Amino acid sequence: xxxxxxxxxxxxxxxxxxxxxxxxxxxxxxxxxxxxxxxxxxxxxxxxxxxxxxxxxxxxxxxxxxxxxxxxxxxxxxxxxxxxxxxxxxxxxxxxxxxxxxxxxxxxxxxxxxxxxxxxxxxxxxxxxxxxxxxxxxxxxxxxxxxxxxxxxxxxxxxxxxxxxxxxxxxxxxxxxxxxxxxxxxxxxxxxxxxxxxxxxxxxxxxxxxxxxxxxxxxxxxxxxxxxxxxxxxxxxxxxxxxxxxxxxx
Ligand code: ADP
Ligand code: MG
Numbered sequence: 001x002x003x004x005x006x007x008x009x010x011x012x013x014x015x016x017x018x019x020x021x022x023x024x025x026x027x028x029x030x031x032x033x034x035x036x037x038x039x040x041x042x043x044x045x046x047x048x049x050x051x052x053x054x055x056x057x058x059x060x061x062x063x064x065x066x067x068x069x070x071x072x073x074x075x076x077x078x079x080x081x082x083x084x085x086x087x088x089x090x091x092x093x094x095x096x097x098x099x100x101x102x103x104x105x106x107x108x109x110x111x112x113x114x115x116x117x118x119x120x121x122x123x124x125x126x127x128x129x130x131x132x133x134x135x136x137x138x139x140x141x142x143x144x145x146x147x148x149x150x151x152x153x154x155x156x157x158x159x160x161x162x163x164x165x166x167x168x169x170x171x172x173x174x175x176x177x178x179x180x181x182x183x184x185x186x187x188x189x190x191x192x193x194x195x196x197x198x199x200x201x202x203x204x205x206x207x208x209x210x211x212x213x214x215x216x217x218x219x220x221x222x223x224x225x226x227x228x229x230x231x232x233x234x235x236x237x238x239x240x241x242x243x244x245x246x247x248x249x250x
Contacts, residue, residue, distance in 0.1 A: 009036075009069075009071060009072040010033045010034060010035050010036070010069070011034045011035060011036045011038070011070070011071060011166065011167045011198040012032070012033060012034040012057055012068070012069070012070055012167065012200065013032075013033045013067075013068070013069040013070075014030055014031065014032040014033065014053070014056070014057070014066065014067070014068050014069075015031055015066055015067040015068075015069075016029050016030070016031065016065070016066040016067065017029070017030040017031075017032070017053070017056060017063055017065075017066035017067070017068065018030075018063065018064045018065045018066050019049075019052055019056060019061060019063050019064050020064050025222060026049045026052050026222050027049045027052055027053060027056070027063075027064075027222045028221070028222040028223050029066070029223065030049075030053060030066070030219075030222075030223065030224055031224065032053065032217065032224060034167070034198060034199075034200050035198075036166075036198055037196050037197075037198055038198060038199075038214045038215065039193045039197075039198075039199045039201065039212055039213050039214050039215075040199070040200050040201070040213065040214065040215045040216075040217060041201045041202075041203055041208070041209035041212075041213035041215070041216050041217070041230070042054070042200065042201065042202045042203075042216075042217045042219060043202075043203065043204070043206070043209060043216060043217070043218055043219070043245070043249075044218055044219035044220050044225075044245065045220060045245055048219045048220050048221060048222065049219055049221075049222045050171075050202045050219055051171050051172075051202065053219070054169050054171050054200065054202055055171075056068060057070070057089070057169060057200070058070075058075075058082075058085070058086050058089045058091065058169070059075055059082055059086075063076060070085050070088065070089065071085075071088065071166060073085055083115075087115060087116070087163060087165070088165055088166045088167065089165055089166070089167055089168075089169060090160030090161060090163060090165035090167070090168040090169065091160060091168075091169050091171075092153070092156050092157055092160055092168065092169070092170045092171070092173050093156075093171050093172075093173070094171055094172040094173065094175045094176050095176060096144070096149070096152040096153050096155070096156040096176075097156065098144040098152055098155060098156060098159075099144070100143065100144050100145060101143075102143075103140065103141050103142065103143055104131065104136070104139050104140055104141070104142050104143075104144070104147075104155050105124060105127055105128075105131075105140040105141065107144070107155060107159055108123075108126075108127035108130065108131065108155070108158060108159045108162050109123040109124055109127050109162075111159070111162075111163060112126060112127070112162055112163065115163070116163060116164075123162075126162050127140075127158070127162055128140065130158040130159075130161045130162045131155070131158050133158065133161065133188075133191075134154040134155070134157055134158045134188045135154065135184070135188070136151060136154055136155060136158065139151065139155070148181055149176060149177045149178065149181055150177050150178075150181030150182070150184045150185050151184075153173055153174070153176075153177065153185045154184065154185060154188055157173075157185075157188055157189075157192075161192075166198060167197070167198035167199065167200070168192065168197055168198070168199050168200075169199075169200045169201075170189065170199065170200070170201040170202065170203070171202045172202055172203060172204065173185060173189070173201075173203070174186060174203070174205060175204065182205070186205060186208050189201070189208070189212070190208075190211070190212050193212050201213070204249060206234060206246075206249060206250055209230055209234065210230045210231065210234055211230075213230045214229075214230075215227060215228065215229065215230070216228065216229075216230045216233040216234060218233060218237070218239075218241075218242045218245065220241045220242075220245065225239050225241050225242055226238055226239045226241075226242045234246065234250070
C-alpha cells in the first residue's frame, strides 16, 4: 500500500469522476479538489449530484470511472486500505445517524474503541473534550431522543471529531433542522473552520458559504459549472445556470 503523505498534496483530488446508477448518469466527469486547511462549499440544485460526489470521496459510492486521491493516496486503487483512509475523513449527514439506544457518551466512544482501539478511559476523555467543543458537555448521559435536532447534529459533529479526522465532509448538515436551531450548528462549523479544519460542505446556507467558505463550487446536472471565491460566484456569477440557481435561493 502506498504511504500516506500529508504535506504539499491536496486533501482531496477528484479527476474525471463519473458515476452512473443504471442508465442515470449522475456525475459526468467531475474535476474537484480541496486543499489542506481549505473550506470548500458545494452548492447546486437538488439532484445535481452533490451528495453522490461527497459519498464517492470516501467510497460510500463506487465510482464508475475516474480517480479520487485522498492525501496522496489513490482510493480508487484496489490495493488501498479503505478503512485506513476512512478514519481520516469525518462525515456528517443531514440525518444525524446517532444510535438511539446509546447515551451521547457511548455514541462518541463506540467507534473510537472499535476502530481506533482506544481504551475506555481515553475514549471518554476525548469524547468529553469534543462535547465541550460543541457546547454540549452537560449532555454526556442524555439519549439522542432527549436532545433537539440541533443538539443531535452537534453530537454527530463531536463524534466525527473524536476520530481525529484530517478533514470533515458535511452533507447538508442543517437541512433537517428547524430554522432556530441552524445557527448553533453553523457556529460550531465556523469555529472548526477557524481552527484550520479542512472541510467540504454541501449546503444551501449561502450566508455560511460566503462568510466561511474559501471557495464555492456550483454543480448542476452532474458537472461543475463554476467555482471560485464566494464573493465572485455568489455575487457576480459568470454562468446563466448559476444565476438562475442563485435567483431562487438568495
Ligand atoms: P443532490 O445531493 O445534489 O441532491 P444526489 O447526488 O443525491 O443529488 O442525486 C443525484 C442523482 O442520483 C439523482 O437523480 C438521484 O436519484 C440519483 N441517485 C443518488 N443515489 C442513488 C442511488 N443509491 N441509487 C440510484 N440513484 C441514485
Ligand atoms: Mg444531496
